[in-house]
Amino acid sequence: MTLMLERPTISGTKHPGFEGLLDTLDELNVPAGYKAEIIKGNIVLSPWSKGYYTRVMKLVCDQLEPYLPEGHLISQAPQLFVFPGVERAYGPDIHAAHEQTYETTGNHLHGEGLSFVAELTSSSTRDNDLTDKVKAYGKADVPVYLALDMQEEQATILWTPSAKGYESRLTVPFGEKLSIPEPFDCPLDTAGFRAPKKP
Template identity: 50%
Template sequence: MSERPAAIDAPSAGVFGDMLRTVEKLDTPEGYKAELIRGKIVVSLWSKLRYLRPMRRLRSQVEAHAPEGHVAETSPFLFVFPPAERGFGPDLFVADETAFEAEGRHADGAALSLVAELTSASTRDADWLDKLDTYGRVVPVYLVLDMQVGEITAFWDPSPKGYRSRTTVTFGTSLRVPPPFDFDLDTSEFAGGADVES
Protein backbone atom coordinates (compact mmCIF):
# COMPACT_ATOMS: atom_id res chain seq x y z
CA MET A 1 0.00 0.00 0.00
CA SER A 2 1.18 3.52 -0.73
CA GLU A 3 1.32 6.39 1.76
CA ARG A 4 -1.76 7.89 0.12
CA PRO A 5 -4.95 6.97 2.03
CA ALA A 6 -7.26 4.53 0.25
CA ALA A 7 -11.04 4.80 0.52
CA ILE A 8 -13.08 1.61 0.77
CA ASP A 9 -16.78 1.54 -0.02
CA ALA A 10 -18.69 -0.03 2.87
CA PRO A 11 -21.51 -2.52 2.23
CA SER A 12 -24.28 -0.22 3.42
CA ALA A 13 -22.70 3.09 2.47
CA GLY A 14 -24.06 5.95 4.53
CA VAL A 15 -25.17 3.75 7.43
CA PHE A 16 -22.76 4.57 10.25
CA GLY A 17 -23.36 1.40 12.27
CA ASP A 18 -22.69 -0.86 9.29
CA MET A 19 -19.55 1.07 8.39
CA LEU A 20 -18.30 0.88 11.96
CA ARG A 21 -18.79 -2.90 12.01
CA THR A 22 -16.91 -3.14 8.70
CA VAL A 23 -13.97 -1.14 10.13
CA GLU A 24 -13.89 -3.40 13.18
CA LYS A 25 -13.67 -6.51 10.97
CA LEU A 26 -10.94 -5.13 8.70
CA ASP A 27 -7.59 -6.86 8.96
CA THR A 28 -5.45 -3.83 8.16
CA PRO A 29 -1.82 -4.51 7.29
CA GLU A 30 0.85 -3.88 9.95
CA GLY A 31 1.50 -0.15 10.20
CA TYR A 32 -1.89 0.95 8.81
CA LYS A 33 -5.08 2.20 10.44
CA ALA A 34 -8.68 2.46 9.28
CA GLU A 35 -10.86 5.50 10.01
CA LEU A 36 -14.34 6.74 9.03
CA ILE A 37 -13.85 10.06 7.26
CA ARG A 38 -16.50 11.91 5.25
CA GLY A 39 -18.71 8.84 4.90
CA LYS A 40 -15.93 6.54 3.70
CA ILE A 41 -13.62 4.00 5.29
CA VAL A 42 -10.10 5.36 4.84
CA VAL A 43 -7.03 3.17 5.34
CA SER A 44 -3.77 5.08 5.80
CA LEU A 45 -0.25 4.57 7.07
CA TRP A 46 0.39 4.91 10.80
CA SER A 47 2.89 7.66 11.68
CA LYS A 48 6.34 7.93 10.11
CA LEU A 49 9.39 6.67 12.00
CA ARG A 50 10.79 10.17 12.45
CA TYR A 51 7.56 11.18 14.20
CA LEU A 52 8.41 8.88 17.12
CA ARG A 53 10.50 11.44 19.02
CA PRO A 54 7.93 14.27 18.79
CA MET A 55 5.12 11.87 19.77
CA ARG A 56 7.06 10.50 22.76
CA ARG A 57 8.00 14.01 23.92
CA LEU A 58 4.43 15.22 23.50
CA ARG A 59 3.02 12.18 25.27
CA SER A 60 5.31 12.54 28.29
CA GLN A 61 4.40 16.20 28.71
CA VAL A 62 0.63 15.89 28.35
CA GLU A 63 0.56 12.73 30.47
CA ALA A 64 2.17 14.63 33.36
CA HIS A 65 -0.71 17.16 33.26
CA ALA A 66 -3.61 14.89 32.32
CA PRO A 67 -6.84 15.01 34.35
CA GLU A 68 -7.08 12.39 37.07
CA GLY A 69 -8.21 9.04 35.71
CA HIS A 70 -7.13 9.86 32.15
CA VAL A 71 -4.45 7.99 30.21
CA ALA A 72 -2.19 9.26 27.40
CA GLU A 73 -1.57 6.81 24.54
CA THR A 74 -0.31 6.55 20.99
CA SER A 75 -2.03 3.21 20.32
CA PRO A 76 -4.24 3.11 17.20
CA PHE A 77 -7.62 2.89 18.93
CA LEU A 78 -10.72 4.06 17.08
CA PHE A 79 -12.86 6.75 18.74
CA VAL A 80 -16.37 7.21 17.39
CA PHE A 81 -18.49 10.34 17.05
CA PRO A 82 -21.97 9.03 16.13
CA PRO A 83 -23.69 12.43 15.63
CA ALA A 84 -21.02 13.30 13.03
CA GLU A 85 -20.87 9.69 11.72
CA ARG A 86 -17.09 9.71 12.11
CA GLY A 87 -14.53 7.35 13.63
CA PHE A 88 -10.93 8.50 14.08
CA GLY A 89 -7.72 6.84 15.26
CA PRO A 90 -5.70 9.80 16.63
CA ASP A 91 -1.91 9.80 16.56
CA LEU A 92 -1.96 10.62 20.28
CA PHE A 93 -4.86 10.90 22.68
CA VAL A 94 -5.70 11.45 26.33
CA ALA A 95 -8.93 9.79 27.43
CA ASP A 96 -10.82 8.62 30.49
CA GLU A 97 -9.54 5.13 31.35
CA THR A 98 -13.09 3.86 31.92
CA ALA A 99 -13.69 4.14 28.15
CA PHE A 100 -11.50 1.05 27.72
CA GLU A 101 -13.47 -1.18 30.05
CA ALA A 102 -16.10 -1.90 27.38
CA GLU A 103 -16.09 -4.78 24.91
CA GLY A 104 -15.45 -4.08 21.26
CA ARG A 105 -12.81 -2.26 19.27
CA HIS A 106 -13.90 1.35 19.46
CA ALA A 107 -14.35 3.91 22.24
CA ASP A 108 -16.70 6.86 22.69
CA GLY A 109 -15.19 10.12 21.44
CA ALA A 110 -16.76 11.89 24.43
CA ALA A 111 -14.15 10.17 26.66
CA LEU A 112 -11.35 12.22 25.07
CA SER A 113 -9.82 15.18 26.90
CA LEU A 114 -7.09 15.85 24.32
CA VAL A 115 -6.24 14.69 20.80
CA ALA A 116 -3.05 15.37 18.84
CA GLU A 117 -2.50 14.74 15.16
CA LEU A 118 0.87 14.94 13.39
CA THR A 119 0.19 15.87 9.79
CA SER A 120 1.64 14.08 6.80
CA ALA A 121 1.16 14.82 3.12
CA SER A 122 -1.56 12.15 2.99
CA THR A 123 -3.49 13.08 6.16
CA ARG A 124 -3.03 16.85 6.33
CA ASP A 125 -6.40 17.79 4.83
CA ALA A 126 -8.33 15.44 7.13
CA ASP A 127 -6.42 16.70 10.20
CA TRP A 128 -7.12 20.36 9.38
CA LEU A 129 -10.67 19.99 8.07
CA ASP A 130 -12.77 16.96 8.95
CA LYS A 131 -11.08 16.12 12.25
CA LEU A 132 -10.94 19.77 13.31
CA ASP A 133 -14.67 20.12 12.69
CA THR A 134 -15.57 16.89 14.52
CA TYR A 135 -13.20 17.27 17.48
CA GLY A 136 -14.20 20.94 17.79
CA ARG A 137 -17.69 19.96 18.95
CA VAL A 138 -16.62 17.44 21.62
CA VAL A 139 -12.91 17.28 22.58
CA PRO A 140 -11.65 19.91 25.08
CA VAL A 141 -8.19 20.30 23.48
CA TYR A 142 -6.96 19.49 19.96
CA LEU A 143 -3.29 19.87 19.02
CA VAL A 144 -2.23 19.86 15.37
CA LEU A 145 1.48 19.40 14.82
CA ASP A 146 1.85 20.58 11.24
CA MET A 147 4.98 18.69 10.26
CA GLN A 148 5.05 20.27 6.80
CA VAL A 149 5.37 23.86 8.06
CA GLY A 150 6.95 23.31 11.50
CA GLU A 151 4.11 24.73 13.60
CA ILE A 152 1.82 23.53 16.35
CA THR A 153 -1.71 24.83 16.89
CA ALA A 154 -3.77 24.38 20.03
CA PHE A 155 -7.57 24.52 19.66
CA TRP A 156 -9.85 24.63 22.69
CA ASP A 157 -13.26 25.64 23.98
CA PRO A 158 -15.44 23.29 21.87
CA SER A 159 -18.95 24.33 20.87
CA PRO A 160 -21.73 23.08 18.55
CA LYS A 161 -20.07 25.17 15.81
CA GLY A 162 -16.48 24.11 16.54
CA TYR A 163 -13.60 25.47 18.60
CA ARG A 164 -13.86 29.04 19.80
CA SER A 165 -10.14 29.57 20.52
CA ARG A 166 -6.79 28.78 18.95
CA THR A 167 -3.09 29.60 19.24
CA THR A 168 -0.29 28.76 16.80
CA VAL A 169 3.48 28.82 17.43
CA THR A 170 6.51 27.61 15.48
CA PHE A 171 8.38 24.54 16.70
CA GLY A 172 10.90 25.62 19.32
CA THR A 173 8.48 28.09 20.90
CA SER A 174 6.60 27.27 24.10
CA LEU A 175 2.86 26.64 23.61
CA ARG A 176 0.31 27.11 26.37
CA VAL A 177 -1.94 24.05 26.51
CA PRO A 178 -5.26 25.18 28.00
CA PRO A 179 -7.28 23.51 30.79
CA PRO A 180 -7.89 20.83 31.76
CA PHE A 181 -4.11 20.47 31.14
CA ASP A 182 -2.99 24.04 31.82
CA PHE A 183 0.77 23.95 31.20
CA ASP A 184 3.47 25.29 28.87
CA LEU A 185 4.41 22.70 26.24
CA ASP A 186 8.09 22.55 25.25
CA THR A 187 8.13 22.11 21.45
CA SER A 188 11.91 22.28 20.99
CA GLU A 189 12.24 18.58 20.05
CA PHE A 190 9.42 18.59 17.46
CA ALA A 191 11.46 20.17 14.66
CA GLY A 192 13.62 17.05 14.22
CA GLY A 193 10.65 15.07 12.94
CA ALA A 194 9.30 17.80 10.66
CA ASP A 195 9.02 17.47 6.87
CA VAL A 196 9.75 21.17 6.31
CA GLU A 197 11.74 21.82 3.15
CA SER A 198 14.59 24.31 3.52
Protein backbone atom coordinates in the same frame (compact mmCIF):
# COMPACT_ATOMS: atom_id res chain seq x y z
CA MET B 1 -18.88 3.29 0.58
CA THR B 2 -15.50 4.74 -0.31
CA LEU B 3 -12.28 3.02 0.65
CA MET B 4 -9.36 5.43 0.54
CA LEU B 5 -5.64 4.76 0.54
CA GLU B 6 -3.35 7.52 -0.69
CA ARG B 7 -5.85 8.32 -3.44
CA PRO B 8 -9.63 7.76 -3.30
CA THR B 9 -10.98 4.51 -4.72
CA ILE B 10 -14.76 4.13 -5.01
CA SER B 11 -15.91 0.64 -4.05
CA GLY B 12 -19.25 0.89 -5.86
CA THR B 13 -21.32 -0.61 -3.02
CA LYS B 14 -24.44 0.95 -1.50
CA HIS B 15 -23.64 3.21 1.47
CA PRO B 16 -24.30 1.17 4.64
CA GLY B 17 -24.66 4.09 7.10
CA PHE B 18 -22.41 4.81 10.07
CA GLU B 19 -23.13 1.59 12.01
CA GLY B 20 -22.63 -0.42 8.82
CA LEU B 21 -19.30 1.33 8.25
CA LEU B 22 -18.22 0.40 11.78
CA ASP B 23 -19.13 -3.24 11.07
CA THR B 24 -17.21 -3.12 7.79
CA LEU B 25 -14.24 -1.54 9.56
CA ASP B 26 -14.23 -4.42 12.07
CA GLU B 27 -14.15 -6.98 9.26
CA LEU B 28 -11.61 -5.11 7.14
CA ASN B 29 -8.22 -6.71 6.61
CA VAL B 30 -6.12 -3.55 6.95
CA PRO B 31 -2.81 -3.82 5.07
CA ALA B 32 0.33 -3.85 7.21
CA GLY B 33 1.56 -0.33 7.81
CA TYR B 34 -1.90 1.32 7.63
CA LYS B 35 -4.62 2.42 10.05
CA ALA B 36 -8.31 2.72 9.22
CA GLU B 37 -10.70 5.50 10.24
CA ILE B 38 -14.18 6.70 9.25
CA ILE B 39 -14.02 10.21 7.79
CA LYS B 40 -16.83 12.01 5.92
CA GLY B 41 -18.83 8.79 5.49
CA ASN B 42 -15.86 6.85 4.08
CA ILE B 43 -13.43 4.29 5.40
CA VAL B 44 -10.01 5.88 4.98
CA LEU B 45 -6.72 4.01 5.21
CA SER B 46 -3.62 6.04 5.93
CA PRO B 47 -0.02 4.92 6.34
CA TRP B 48 1.56 4.66 9.76
CA SER B 49 3.69 7.54 10.92
CA LYS B 50 7.30 8.22 10.00
CA GLY B 51 9.86 6.96 12.48
CA TYR B 52 10.65 10.30 14.13
CA TYR B 53 6.94 10.88 14.88
CA THR B 54 7.42 8.41 17.75
CA ARG B 55 9.90 10.82 19.35
CA VAL B 56 7.46 13.72 18.95
CA MET B 57 4.53 11.73 20.38
CA LYS B 58 6.62 10.69 23.37
CA LEU B 59 7.67 14.30 24.00
CA VAL B 60 4.01 15.38 24.02
CA CYS B 61 2.94 12.53 26.33
CA ASP B 62 5.85 13.07 28.75
CA GLN B 63 5.12 16.80 29.05
CA LEU B 64 1.35 16.46 29.53
CA GLU B 65 1.28 13.43 31.81
CA PRO B 66 1.99 15.37 35.06
CA TYR B 67 -0.95 17.68 34.27
CA LEU B 68 -3.59 15.09 33.40
CA PRO B 69 -7.00 15.56 35.02
CA GLU B 70 -7.56 13.12 37.88
CA GLY B 71 -8.34 9.61 36.65
CA HIS B 72 -7.18 10.29 33.08
CA LEU B 73 -4.56 8.43 31.05
CA ILE B 74 -2.56 9.60 28.03
CA SER B 75 -1.35 7.23 25.34
CA GLN B 76 -0.15 6.89 21.78
CA ALA B 77 -1.48 3.32 21.55
CA PRO B 78 -3.62 2.67 18.47
CA GLN B 79 -7.26 3.01 19.53
CA LEU B 80 -10.44 3.76 17.59
CA PHE B 81 -12.67 6.43 19.14
CA VAL B 82 -16.25 6.60 17.89
CA PHE B 83 -18.29 9.82 17.53
CA PRO B 84 -21.83 8.74 16.48
CA GLY B 85 -23.18 12.31 16.64
CA VAL B 86 -20.88 13.38 13.79
CA GLU B 87 -20.62 9.89 12.22
CA ARG B 88 -16.86 9.71 12.58
CA ALA B 89 -14.42 7.15 14.02
CA TYR B 90 -10.85 8.32 14.47
CA GLY B 91 -7.61 6.77 15.68
CA PRO B 92 -5.82 9.84 17.05
CA ASP B 93 -2.04 9.74 17.25
CA ILE B 94 -2.19 10.79 20.92
CA HIS B 95 -5.25 10.61 23.15
CA ALA B 96 -6.05 11.36 26.77
CA ALA B 97 -9.27 10.12 28.33
CA HIS B 98 -10.76 9.08 31.63
CA GLU B 99 -9.53 5.61 32.56
CA GLN B 100 -13.13 4.28 32.45
CA THR B 101 -13.15 5.00 28.70
CA TYR B 102 -10.60 2.22 28.23
CA GLU B 103 -12.41 -0.30 30.47
CA THR B 104 -14.09 -2.27 27.69
CA THR B 105 -13.54 -5.53 25.87
CA GLY B 106 -14.66 -3.83 22.64
CA ASN B 107 -12.44 -2.06 20.14
CA HIS B 108 -14.71 1.00 19.70
CA LEU B 109 -14.04 3.53 22.45
CA HIS B 110 -16.47 6.34 23.28
CA GLY B 111 -15.16 9.69 22.08
CA GLU B 112 -17.00 11.60 24.81
CA GLY B 113 -14.45 10.30 27.34
CA LEU B 114 -11.60 12.20 25.65
CA SER B 115 -10.01 15.22 27.30
CA PHE B 116 -7.28 15.70 24.67
CA VAL B 117 -6.33 14.52 21.19
CA ALA B 118 -3.33 15.24 19.01
CA GLU B 119 -2.78 14.49 15.36
CA LEU B 120 0.57 14.61 13.56
CA THR B 121 -0.06 15.38 9.92
CA SER B 122 1.37 13.47 6.97
CA SER B 123 1.05 14.33 3.30
CA SER B 124 -1.90 11.92 3.02
CA THR B 125 -3.72 12.94 6.24
CA ARG B 126 -2.95 16.66 6.46
CA ASP B 127 -6.18 17.95 4.91
CA ASN B 128 -8.43 15.84 7.16
CA ASP B 129 -6.32 16.54 10.27
CA LEU B 130 -6.57 20.31 9.74
CA THR B 131 -10.21 20.53 8.59
CA ASP B 132 -12.58 17.58 9.14
CA LYS B 133 -11.09 16.52 12.46
CA VAL B 134 -11.07 20.10 13.77
CA LYS B 135 -14.83 20.33 13.17
CA ALA B 136 -15.65 16.82 14.38
CA TYR B 137 -13.57 16.91 17.58
CA GLY B 138 -15.02 20.34 18.43
CA LYS B 139 -18.61 19.27 17.76
CA ALA B 140 -17.99 16.16 19.89
CA ASP B 141 -16.91 18.44 22.77
CA VAL B 142 -13.29 17.23 23.02
CA PRO B 143 -11.82 20.01 25.23
CA VAL B 144 -8.38 20.31 23.59
CA TYR B 145 -7.10 19.40 20.12
CA LEU B 146 -3.42 19.72 19.22
CA ALA B 147 -2.70 19.65 15.49
CA LEU B 148 0.99 19.19 14.74
CA ASP B 149 1.57 20.20 11.13
CA MET B 150 4.69 18.19 10.38
CA GLN B 151 4.97 19.56 6.84
CA GLU B 152 4.86 23.25 7.85
CA GLU B 153 6.59 22.58 11.21
CA GLN B 154 4.03 24.37 13.33
CA ALA B 155 1.76 23.48 16.25
CA THR B 156 -1.85 24.64 16.54
CA ILE B 157 -3.74 24.28 19.80
CA LEU B 158 -7.55 24.46 19.59
CA TRP B 159 -9.90 24.80 22.55
CA THR B 160 -13.38 26.07 23.48
CA PRO B 161 -15.29 23.40 21.52
CA SER B 162 -18.53 24.41 19.81
CA ALA B 163 -21.01 23.30 17.16
CA LYS B 164 -18.73 24.93 14.54
CA GLY B 165 -15.56 23.20 15.74
CA TYR B 166 -13.43 25.31 18.07
CA GLU B 167 -13.77 28.96 19.04
CA SER B 168 -10.16 29.47 20.13
CA ARG B 169 -6.86 28.63 18.44
CA LEU B 170 -3.19 29.56 18.61
CA THR B 171 -0.40 28.54 16.22
CA VAL B 172 3.34 28.68 16.89
CA PRO B 173 6.32 27.42 14.88
CA PHE B 174 8.15 24.34 16.15
CA GLY B 175 10.77 25.39 18.67
CA GLU B 176 8.48 27.73 20.63
CA LYS B 177 6.44 27.04 23.75
CA LEU B 178 2.68 26.65 23.55
CA SER B 179 0.18 26.95 26.40
CA ILE B 180 -2.15 23.95 26.68
CA PRO B 181 -5.45 25.20 28.15
CA GLU B 182 -7.68 23.61 30.78
CA PRO B 183 -8.18 20.92 31.84
CA PHE B 184 -4.35 20.71 31.55
CA ASP B 185 -3.24 24.33 31.98
CA CYS B 186 0.41 23.68 31.26
CA PRO B 187 3.19 24.65 28.85
CA LEU B 188 4.22 22.46 25.90
CA ASP B 189 7.75 22.93 24.59
CA THR B 190 7.79 22.14 20.86
CA ALA B 191 11.60 22.01 20.70
CA GLY B 192 12.49 18.58 19.35
CA PHE B 193 9.43 18.32 17.06
CA ARG B 194 11.33 18.98 13.82
CA ALA B 195 12.33 16.23 11.39
CA PRO B 196 15.90 14.94 11.59
CA LYS B 197 18.26 16.43 9.05
CA LYS B 198 18.67 14.34 5.94
CA PRO B 199 22.19 12.92 5.45
